[in-house]
Amino acid sequence: MKNNKQFNPCVLHKIFKEILERAGLPAHRFSLHHLRHTIATLLLQEIKDKVDVRTLQQLFGHESLASTSKYTHIDFEQNKSYLVVII
Known part of the structure; x- marks a missing residue:
């Protein structure tokens, strides 16, 4: 980020989709x-x-710890195939 300016979410979305397409992944x-x-x-x-939940809370900018704690309730084995598809 240049000059401490925030990225425009629309620009980030466009860059993300372009990277997916270049990688041959279905951007949709x-x-x-x-x-x-x-x-x-x-x-x-x-x-x-x-990395603990409080660190993650700060990193992701969540005001409430409850918003962040949802990540602690995910069963990795149950969602492994979902994560592999995303990565």
């Missing part, structure tokens, strides 16, 4: 929202010794 099946959830879930599950 993915969203930045899915990516955000996948990142949060994997951070908590894969490096939980370094």
Whole structure:
């Protein structure tokens, strides 16, 4: 980010879709929202010794810890196939 300006969400969405298309992935099946959830879930599950819920709350800008804690209730094995498709 240049000059501490925030990215325009529409621009980020467009960049994300272009990257998916270049990678040969069906852009209509993915969203930045899915990516955000996948990142949060994997951070908590894969490096939980370094990332706790409070850290994730700050990273994602959640006002309420309840918003962030939903990532702690996901069963990794149950959603493994979903995560693999997104990644």
